[in-house]
Amino acid sequence: MSLTVKGRATRERIIEAASRRLRSEEPGEMRLDDLLADTGTSKGQLFHYFPGGKEELLLVVAGREADRVLAEQEPYLSELGSPESWRAWRDALVARYGAQGENCPLGSLMGQVRSTAGVAAVVSAMLRQWQDHLRDGVRAAQAAGTADPGVDAERAAAALIAGVQGGVHVLRSTGDSGHLEAALDEFLDRLGRT
Amino acid sequence: MSLTVKGRATRERIIEAASRRLRSEEPGEMRLDDLLADTGTSKGQLFHYFPGGKEELLLVVAGREADRVLAEQEPYLSELGSPESWRAWRDALVARYGAQGENCPLGSLMGQVRSTAGVAAVVSAMLRQWQDHLRDGVRAAQAAGTADPGVDAERAAAALIAGVQGGVHVLRSTGDSGHLEAALDEFLDRLGRT
DNA sequence: GTATTTCTGGACCCGCCAGTCCAGAAATGC
DNA sequence: GCATTTCTGGACTGGCGGGTCCAGAAATAC
Numbered sequence: 001m002s003l004t005v006k007g008r009a010t011r012e013r014i015i016e017a018a019s020r021r022l023r024s025e026e027p028g029e030m031r032l033d034d035l036l037a038d039t040g041t042s043k044g045q046l047f048h049y050f051p052g053g054k055e056e057l058l059l060v061v062a063g064r065e066a067d068r069v070l071a072e073q074e075p076y077l078s079e080l081g082s083p084e085s086w087r088a089w090r091d092a093l094v095a096r097y098g099a100q101g102e103n104c105p106l107g108s109l110m111g112q113v114r115s116t117a118g119v120a121a122v123v124s125a126m127l128r129q130w131q132d133h134l135r136d137g138v139r140a141a142q143a144a145g146t147a148d149p150g151v152d153a154e155r156a157a158a159a160l161i162a163g164v165q166g167g168v169h170v171l172r173s174t175g176d177s178g179h180l181e182a183a184l185d186e187f188l189d190r191l192g193r194t
Numbered sequence: 195m196s197l198t199v200k201g202r203a204t205r206e207r208i209i210e211a212a213s214r215r216l217r218s219e220e221p222g223e224m225r226l227d228d229l230l231a232d233t234g235t236s237k238g239q240l241f242h243y244f245p246g247g248k249e250e251l252l253l254v255v256a257g258r259e260a261d262r263v264l265a266e267q268e269p270y271l272s273e274l275g276s277p278e279s280w281r282a283w284r285d286a287l288v289a290r291y292g293a294q295g296e297n298c299p300l301g302s303l304m305g306q307v308r309s310t311a312g313v314a315a316v317v318s319a320m321l322r323q324w325q326d327h328l329r330d331g332v333r334a335a336q337a338a339g340t341a342d343p344g345v346d347a348e349r350a351a352a353a354l355i356a357g358v359q360g361g362v363h364v365l366r367s368t369g370d371s372g373h374l375e376a377a378l379d380e381f382l383d384r385l386g387r388t
Numbered sequence: 389g390t391a392t393t394t395c396t397g398g399a400c401c402c403g404c405c406a407g408t409c410c411a412g413a414a415a416t417g418c
Numbered sequence: 419g420c421a422t423t424t425c426t427g428g429a430c431t432g433g434c435g436g437g438t439c440c441a442g443a444a445a446t447a448c
Contacts, residue, residue: 004394004445032436042397043437049395053437110367111305120367127364158376163353166360166377170321173304173314182352183360190384198415198424226406236427237407243425247407 011049013039018061019105027108030058058112062119065105066126070133072096077130080137083146083192090184097168098177107172127165131157138191147191160187205243207233212255213299221302224252252306256313259299260320264327266290271324274331277340277386284378291362292371301366321359325351332385341385354381 003011017038021030032054036042050056070077073096076089106126109119135157141147160183167180197205211232215224226248230236244250264271267290270283300320303313329351335341354377361374 002394006445007395010395029435031434033434044396044398044439047437054435116367124368155376156380158373159357159380162360162364162373162377163357164360165363165373166356166358169359169363170356173310174318179352179356179359182349183356186350186353186381186384190380196424200415201425204425223405225404227404238409238426238428241407248405 007049010039010041010045014041014046014049014057015060015064018057019064022061022065022105022108023103025103027103027105030054030112055118058109059118059122062106062109062122065109066122069106069126070129073130077133077137080133081140081144081146083141086137086141086188086191090188093164093184094177094181097171097180102172102175104168104172107169127161131161134160141191151191156187156191160184163187201243204233204235204239208235208240208243208251209254209258212251213258216255216259216299216302217297219297221297221299224248224306249312252303253312253316256300256303256316259303260316263300263320264323267324271327271331274327275334275338275340277335280331280335280382280385284382287358287378288371288375291365291374296366296369298362298366301363321355325355328354335385345385350381350385354378357381 014035017035018030021027021034021038032043032046036046046057047053050060052059073089073092076085076092079085080089106119106123110116110123112119135153138147138151138153138156142149142151142153163183163186164180167177167183170179171177208229211229212224215221215228215232226237226240230240240251241247244254246253267283267286270279270286273279274283300313300317304310304317306313329347332341332345332347332350336343336345336347357377357380358374361371361377364373365371
């Protein structure tokens with residue numbers, strides 16, 4: 001399937017609309033007809049560009065959204081090491097998710113697709129990357145002597161990912177960011193050698 | 195609305211069936227017709243006992259399921275204090291969720307109802323109770339001298355809840371219980387004075 | 389400038405499933 | 419007992435929403 005310039009633009013417009021709607025106040029279930037209304041396109045076009053229908057489209061969107069999660073944490077994520085860098089990352093995360101409020105693009109996405117398998121895989125891969133960055137950050141801090149060398153970097157990173165995920169989850173359903181902050185701060189306390 | 199003995203039994207049967215289906219291998223979306231088939235009841239009855247329809251029914255089920263979550267952790271939860279009791283609780287949790295696999299009754303429930311508000315409230319309340327138990331456990335351990343007194347019990351409990359929630363979430367979508375275990379173990383390490 | 393491919397619009401189909409309605413059976417009240 | 423309330427079954431409705439189809443417009447190829 002080769003796309004013309006115009007075609008690629010339309011396809012992009014559809015993805016963009018889905019993505020935007022997902023990040024909007026009330027994502028709810030995403031209906032194809034809404035997207036068509038948003039973009040001024042038609043059923044024919046949507047299925048022309050996404051023969052797999054809704055599922056295929058959402059999978060593409062999931063990929064974009066996953067990339068965005070990591071991209072939004074740069075440059076913090078790649079620069080973890082010093083206590084200040086950890087702190088900055090922590091603050092950025094809290095600010096980011098606090099502003100986002102009850103909404104969580106990938107979270108909503110997980111609930112939309114019947115066979116969640118595809119989206120789940122995308123999310124897993126993203127989590128894995130995220131965790132790797134954190135683990136490297138812990139090791140860097142240990143190498144620099146600013147973190148307790150007794151901490152198992154891999155396990156600590158896994159626990160941190162769990163804490164962040166859970167914190168965001170609670171934030172999503174209660175609007176309270178306390179759990180997210182608690183998870184982050186407990187981690188930082190444990191990291192720093194006392 | 196007063197219920198006869200028979201009436202109460204039927205109502206109970208419906209709730210029970212919904213509850214069971216939620217905990218089954220593949221909960222997916224819950225269809226009213228399935229419940230009717232499971233229980234040998236009819237639409238008329240279902241709407242007779244739950245005038246609010248599906249939403250009302252699921253809210254009742256949510257309450258039951260939330261109680262179950264806490265009940266299943268007894269007697270561990272009320273007896274937290276000694277290192278052994280924490281360990282036993284940890285193992286019970288991992289075993290419990292490991293066995294459950296990718297499924298999570300309350301998790302699926304959250305995705306089912308349009309206005310998730312009701313179910314979310316039930317879950318929040320349950321989480322709050324859970325967290326209180328954990329906090330008390332931390333304090334008990336501190337009082338007994340088996341936990342670092344420098345730890346803020348409330349915040350540590352919040353972080354632990356976040357970790358457990360996130361761990362279960364990851365377990366749910368990948369089938370890997372590593373994150374849950376990591377979160378629990380990191381917490382226990384931090385708790386124990388080294 | 390003709391042929392081929394890609395793009396676009398929208399009418400239509402169809403399965404799904406929550407919710408309605410009502411008529412008759414069973415229980416309960418007195 | 420008769421009247422009243424509760425219980426039960428199932429046919430029916432209605433809307434929602436994903437997916438199909440096809441005819442014609444626009445772009446591209448050569």
